[in-house]
Amino acid sequence: MTIPTKQDLIGTYGQIAPFIHRTPVFTSSLIDHLAAAQLYFKCENLQKMGAFKMRGAANAVASLTTDKKKQGVITHSSGNFAQAVALAAKEAKIKAYIVMPNTAPKVKVAAVKSYGGIVTISGPTLQDREATTNALIKQTGASFLHPSNQIEVILGQGTAAMELLEDHPDLSAVITPVGGGGLLAGTALACHYFGKQCKSYAGEPANVDDAYRSLKSGKIETNKTANTVADGLKTQLGDVNFPIIKNLVSDIFLVSESEIIAAMRLIWERMKLVVEPSSAVALAAVLKNKTYFKDKKVGIIISGGNVDLSNLPFN
Numbered sequence: 478m479t480i481p482t483k484q485d486l487i488g489t490y491g492q493i494a495p496f497i498h499r500t501p502v503f504t505s506s507l508i509d510h511l512a513a514a515q516l517y518f519k520c521e522n523l524q525k526m527g528a529f530k531m532r533g534a535a536n537a538v539a540s541l542t543t544d545k546k547k548q549g550v551i552t553h554s555s556g557n558f559a560q561a562v563a564l565a566a567k568e569a570k571i572k573a574y575i576v577m578p579n580t581a582p583k584v585k586v587a588a589v590k591s592y593g594g595i596v597t598i599s600g601p602t603l604q605d606r607e608a609t610t611n612a613l614i615k616q617t618g619a620s621f622l623h624p625s626n627q628i629e630v631i632l633g634q635g636t637a638a639m640e641l642l643e644d645h646p647d648l649s650a651v652i653t654p655v656g657g658g659g660l661l662a663g664t665a666l667a668c669h670y671f672g673k674q675c676k677s678y679a680g681e682p683a684n685v686d687d688a689y690r691s692l693k694s695g696k697i698e699t700n701k702t703a704n705t706v707a708d709g710l711k712t713q714l715g716d717v718n719f720p721i722i723k724n725l726v727s728d729i730f731l732v733s734e735s736e737i738i739a740a741m742r743l744i745w746e747r748m749k750l751v752v753e754p755s756s757a758v759a760l761a762a763v764l765k766n767k768t769y770f771k772d773k774k775v776g777i778i779i780s781g782g783n784v785d786l787s788n789l790p791f792n
Contacts, residue, residue, distance in 0.1 A: 480721060481632060483670040489536050489632040490639060496535040496568055500524050500637070502644050505748050512763050514770045517648065518744075519641040522752050522782025526560045526592070529637050529660055529780050530624065534561035536633030537622045538569050546571045548618040553599070553606035555581035556709060557781055558624035563594030574619050576610045578602075582785060625657025626715025635663025641776045642671045651776035654758040655679035655688045655729060656710030660780060662718035665725035676727040680762030682706075683731040687713050692722065692729050706734055706790050709755035709781065730762035737761050738790045744779070745791075753784040 503518045521529035538550060549572030552562045559575045566573030575594040577586055578601045589596055599609035614621060623630060637660075638651050651668050655661045665677040681688050682705040690698040697719055703711040714722065732740075741757035744750050756779045763770050763777065 480724065481628060481666060485632055486635055486639060486666060486670060489629075490636045492539045493532060493535040493633055493636065496525075496539070496565065497532055497636075498524050499640055502641060503748055503750070507747050508743060508760070511743075512770065513767050514763065514772060515774045516760075516763065517641065517645050517774065517776045518748070519637055519776060519778050520750065521637055522750060522756060522779050524781075526557070526564045526588075527781055527783040528557040528561065529634055529778065530557040530561035531564065532636050533624075533630035533633035533659060533663075534558065534565040534622065535568075537627060537629040538562075538565040538571070540629045541620055545620050548620065549574060550622050551576070551610060551613055551617070551619040552622045552624065553577070553610045554624055556585060557783055559585065559589045559594065560592060560783070562622055563589045563592035567593040572617075572619070574613050574617060576606050576613065578606055584785060585783075623715070625659030625712065626717045628717055631659050631663045631718055631721070632666070633663070634660045635667045637778055638664040638667035638776065639671055641778070642667060642675065645774065645776065646673060647774055648672065648675050648776045649773045650676050650678055650770065651778065652678040652680060652759045652762060653778040654707070654710055654755050654780050655681050656707075656755065657712035658688065658714040658718035658722055660778065661688070661726060662721040664778060665721055669725050677725060678727055678762070679729045680732055680758040680760075681729050682710055682737060682758060683733055685711055686731055688722070689729040689731055691719065692726065695723065705737075707737055707755040707758055709753060710758065730766055732758060732761040732765055736765055740764060742791045750779065751782045751784060752779055753781050754790060756780045756782070
């Protein structure tokens with residue numbers, strides 16, 4: 478595939494700017510001391526609907542033709558992308574059909590409905606979700622939006638790192654969590670085009686290390702199990718985002734479950750920020766690899782803050 482251009486990212490940012498927050502960048506002298514580096518946290522937990530996914534959803538919706546918009550949009554998701562598509566569609570005044578598995582937390586189903594999403598409950602497996610989605614597409618003619626493996630979504634996600642590099646152009650690295658790969662691919666593009674020799678990295682739970690193995694083998698790998706507290710990172714890379722990741726990402730670092738929880742707790746306690754476990758993975762990777770990032774200026778994308786407060790991992 479052709480790697481998107483710098484102009485593609487600039488055009489994307491112009492298209493979605495009215496629909497997103499320009500999120501703040503926070504620092505912590507205590508965490509800098511622990512990491513032996515200067516860290517700049519891009520707070521996408523303070524984005525509309527609480528996660529970076531709003532950027533990609535807003536761009537995917539805005540990129541549709543007028544005729545396509547009339548038929549609405551559809552996705553299957555149990556988490557943040559479901560909420561992002563519902564809200565982006567609401568702001569565009571079009572219908573959003575959201576297929577959610579019967580295992581989805583009730584709080585997330587309620588959130589999607591609160592944004593005007595038309596929820597259909599499916600069986601728990603990916604095959605169940607896809608079958609229900611395909612049936613609805615035939616019925617409605619709605620356009621399918623993929624949470625991570627669609628170029629419009631990837632470009633939208635890349636605008637978070639664009640903003641970060643505008644604020645701090647001298648960063649030598651930006652690190653994100655990686656699950657489906659949309660945020661990492663978009664961030665890698667932003668670092669490539671807008672950074673000054675700024676490298677892109679990711680942190681990944683060791684229990685679901687498919688992206689790490691994919692980068693090493695040069696082909697998309699899968700996981701047999703998905704047992705991690707970082708529930709937003711259980712998905713895998715796709716054929717649209719992987720070529721970007723393979724070409725532009727410098728490395729992926731693995732972290733344990735206890736390291737993820739410790740990093741999450743650190744952000745809550747020291748920065749007073751509500752972040753979900755997936756968001757803490759990038760910081761966990763920096764803290765684990767201190768010699769690698771020592772004395773560098775490092776951007777960290779805090780991906781989201783949609784956490785179930787009744788089920789915190791450090792209670």
